[in-house]
Amino acid sequence: MDEENKKQLTENQYYIKTLAEILVLTATENVAQRSHRETSDSEKKGIFLSMLDLLSNHNPVIKKRLEQQAKNAKYTSKTIQNEILECLAGMVKKEIIQEVKKSKQFSVIVDETRDVQKKEQISFVLRYYYSGVVHESFLEFEVAEQMDAAALSDKIINFLEKHGLEYKDNLVGQGYDGAAVMRGAHAGVQAKIKEVAKHAFYVHCSAHCLNLVIVDAVKSVADAGNFFSLLERMYTFISGSYVHNRWLEVQREMFDGAPRELQQLSDTRWACRHIACRNVMDRLPAIVQVLEEIASEKHPQRAVEARGILAQIDLNFAGCLVLFRKVLSDSKYLSDLLQSKTVDYSKVVELVESLKETLIQYRSHDSFEEMWSETLELCTRSNIETTQHKPKRPRVTSKVLQGSVVASTLGQHEVPDNKHTFCVSVYYPVLDNMIGEIGRRFSNTNCNIMQGVQALNPSSQTFLREETVLLLAEAYDSNTEDLKHELHQIRRVLLRKKGQKESPTTLMEMTQFLDPYQDVFHELYRLCKIAVVLPVSSASCERSFSTLRLIKTYLRSAMTEKRLSSLAVLSIESKRAKSLDLDEFVKCFAEQHGNRRIQLL
Incomplete structure (x- = not known):
């Protein structure tokens, strides 16, 4: 090969590497590469072409390519972008699969979500031990046309076979959420997978189990449900623009340091509600002050709503606030640990038992007395009355029901208004339900x-x-x-x-x-x-859904499934993507891209 051809080949390889580096950068940062119009005279031609133009101002090789090369040899079209992205993602997946094969034993973690196009996207994650570290590596998204157990299990098996994994002997665990279609013991996905991979032990996502423990404990106690509904209503009211400005002013007057914001309640991670409880508890005097000021203003709608919220901030509310701040704070540590990729099931068993023992300790007279003292102190600081001045009308059961066995509730809920009734109807029931649910939800640990x-x-x-x-x-x-x-x-x-x-x-x-x-x-x-x-939770799949929402936005909803999956791999496995050997990429791309306009090898 003469010197001119060598120089041309080197420039070609340098150019294609530059394109790959730009796409890796934009993919790992979740930045859209393309724009609506990508013509040379367009003012906004997209990040990919704009970065290439910027580089051409400082690099004569890139400038020469863009100005002198034929249009079909610039390699900037959407088709070439997709091929480069697919090649880069393929290299990342190949590295992961090689590690899994060397490790031999592995688990599969699967979850699904609905994207902006209302398509059901399945996330596939492999958990394995390699080089002294436990890895949970994302491999791809796939669209699920059907959501029955047979179709989903076929998807999982096809995924494993496509990547050449010896799942019949080496698949030792499968982790899903608790949906009936996934966990069914006879016709669920886990049962169908176990028919072809006998060692694939099913683990219900521990993070979901913990969430359900708290949800069921709250649902079973009416006052607890009312308490969280009031917290949500309080957040909505104080977050309004007019009230929020007053809220910030009152905090500056009453407290040192930066003002705090009330937290919106999460429906999927109840343990995180301890932050909402903590902020309300720390700023309850300011909340009461703001509500009293708004309640006395002339704006009728705001005043009525403020009075309604203020009327419910009583001794019972303060007791629930102290109780759930303590209980959710203890649960939060376990919740955070379950999100870790490297946590193993032995650690989960230890911490679940530790949480259960803590709750059992709380269920004592001394612990309740301590909690009640804290409640009274909070009421004093917040100007909340702790005594009932007016006796409530006694509830009378309907004469129609006398002499009958009633198998359902009568809607005659007794609101706790003193120490004894709060202890009997809220404190002990919440703890008892949580202790019982922990034993039931985590029973597979036995x-x-x-x-x-x-x-x-x-x-x-x-x-x-x-x-x-x-x-x-x-x-x-x-x-x-x-x-x-x-x-x-x-x-x-x-x-x-x-x-x-x-x-x-x-x-x-x-x-x-x-x-x-x-x-x-x-x-x-x-x-x-x-x-x-063995899988602990499906948190890695949940994290991939966050990336999915960053990539496939409303404005980018028309992208192909292959491009979406490639971008997701490069984004989620960004550390691997940034360390790819670009010389290997050139060889891979040259072999896969059949209709080459420039020589690469």
Whole structure:
């Protein structure tokens, strides 16, 4: 090849790499690449072409390409953009799949959401252990034409087969939400997947379980539901432009530091409502002051609404505020941990038990007395009356119902107005329902597999107990005879390491500790890897939905599904995307792009 051809080839490769770098940058930053009109004389031709023009002002090679190259050889069309994005995303996915295959054992996490076009988008995430770290890697979005169990399970199996994964033996876990179509024990997705992958243990998303614990506890106590409805109404009223300005002024007059905003209540993450409770509790004197001022103004609609809210801020409201601030604050730590990609199920079991024990401790006379003292102090600071001046009319059951067995409520709810009634009708019922729901929702932690997982956790009382570890081993067809010998030997190894820095204290550390000994402790190492890759929650899928909403907006709703999936991979797996080898990209693109107008190899 002569010098001129070499120079031309180098410039061609440099140019295509530049296009790829621009697309990687815009994709990882969730920036729209294209515009409505992309002609050369358009004032707004889109970020992609605008960045290319900017680079051409400082780079003679790019400038020469844009000015002298034929229109069909500039490689700036939407078709070429899609091919470059698909190639880049393919390289990221190839890297992930290679890691999964080396790891062998993996879990699949699936969830769905509706995009701006009302299409049902399925998010696929793989959880696996590689190079001492647990990864939860996003691979793609796919549109679901049907939402029945058969169609969804076929989608998952086709996804695994498409990427060449040995799911029949190596798929050890499947994580979904609690929808009936997903969790059905006989005809649900998890059951159909288990028919072809017998080791795929189903885990109901723990974050959803925790959310349902709080939701059910609130729904079962009428005063708790009324309390949160009042918080939402309070937020809406004070967030109005006129009232909000007064709200900021009152805070500056009454408190030091920056004014606080009331928080809108989340319907999907109830544990996060503790921030709303905390802000209302800290600023309750200012809230009462603002409502009293608005209630005395001449604007009739605002005044009536302010008086209505003010009338409900009473002793019962203050008690609920203190109670839920405390309970939701304790739940928030577990909720945050469940969002982590690296948390394992042994840690979840520990923290769920810890939360349950905390709630049981709250259900005592001393804890209630402490809570009630805090309630009275809050009422004093906020000028809320703590005594009932006017006795309420006693409720009388209808004579028609006398002598009958009534199987439903009569709408005769007794509003707590003193210490005893609040304790009996709100405090204990909320705690009892939460404790009961935790036991029910997280009951799968008592199954054989979860007991086996706990037996691999160095901080567990059953650590390396043979009969408990064998429960997990039998579920995953391990060689139990070899495992028994390995358990005997690993106890000796750990005994020598006891007290040293490298002595493991968690399930993850135990797995990392076995990395150098994986050939010696083959069965035990395999079980540890299975234990850490069992899915804990579908939070990674939920995070991918956030990216979906940033990419597929109302103005970008016409993009193809392939482009959407490619952009999502580059955005979510941005660390991998930014470290791609662009020389490898040139080879990949040259092989995939058949009708080349410029020579790349």
